[in-house]
Amino acid sequence: MRRAFLAILLCLAAAGAANQRLYLKDGTFHVVREYKVDGDRVRYYSVERGDWEEIPLELVDLKKTKDTAQEREETARKEQAEFDAEEKFERAMRAEIERIPQNPGAYYIDGGELRAIKQAESKIQGNKRRSILKAITPIPIMSGKATVELDGATAPLAVTASKPEFYFRLAEPERFAIVKLAPTKAGNRVVAKVDIVPVVNERIETVDAVDIFRHQVGEGLYKIWPVNPLEPGEYAVVEYTETKVNFQIWDFSYRPGK
Known part of the structure; x- marks a missing residue:
């Protein structure tokens, strides 16, 4: 059950992997597909509105945006490693069980x-x-x-x-x-x-x-x-x-x- 739940979480994480949060200095954020700094502006593709938009760089908290994205990637890597280890263990268990004779x-x-x-x-x-x-x-x-x-x-x-x-x-x-x-x-x-x-x-x-x-x-x-x-x-x-x-x-x- 736990392994199936983890698989669902990984699928959801993969589905949303292309999206990230672009944090503003007032504590709010935009969910964006991608963003780039262009001079004193930040251009980003808004997931909510499905279009490119821009905002003044001075309003954007780039450090929090980058740190959050990095933490998310590290969490995803750890979850994937855990899933892979459990999958490997389950395969080994199945192979071992298949060797058990049917005799009591x-x-x-x-x-x-x-x-x-x-x-x-x-x-x-x-x-x-x-x-x-x-x-x-x-x-x-x-x-x-x-x-x-x-x-x-x-x-x-x-x-x-x-x-x-x-x-x-x-x-x-x-x-x-x-x-x-x-x-x-x-x-x-x-x-x-x-x-x-x-x-x-x-x-x-x-x-x-x-x-x-x-x-x-x-x-x-x-x-x-x-x-x-x-x-x-x-x-x-x-x-x-x-x-x-x-x-x-x-x-x-x-x-x-x-």
Whole structure:
């Protein structure tokens, strides 16, 4: 919207670029197409009356006329440069978005390279038993507390940027986030803590979500990145429906300087 508005302003500015203000010393001005000093007179083409006219030079404020024209030109140049920069950015964004596969999932932007992140397989760790949880399999009914975990201490993908950028294509209209993972004594990583109330079949998930910017760039497609620089550690892009414990997880490590 802002870029379209700026384009309209530039078009209007271009349409009126040939016109300028010829200021008089009494503070008024004439809108003129052009003017020239001819001895002790100033000849100008009046836009209002569509004809050449002249006025005594002593009545004209030439300095203000020239300064205003110069300021207008500088403003026009800055606006054009801003428009060109935004247009270049939009073209680059469109080209980048066209590279995103149609398959749901998370994609990492590594410089000019786009990398698909492999979806992780998570496990439910309860008080008494442990079971493999596929991406959309509900949690077994059990009382007490449980955790959604990933095997291993680190993710296969390591990023070095403190504010990594991802594209995320949703499988369903669900919640999504970047979450910080917590280590366990067994050498795994906790994605979420789950409180389970079996009588009402209620499951309450708690995740350590990172504040993120999210920019929708297409149908079900978002560009996301952290608001603040990440601390070194383990993270994941997750998609889930609250109370369903149906986490889909794409994990990564932030290792600066690696």
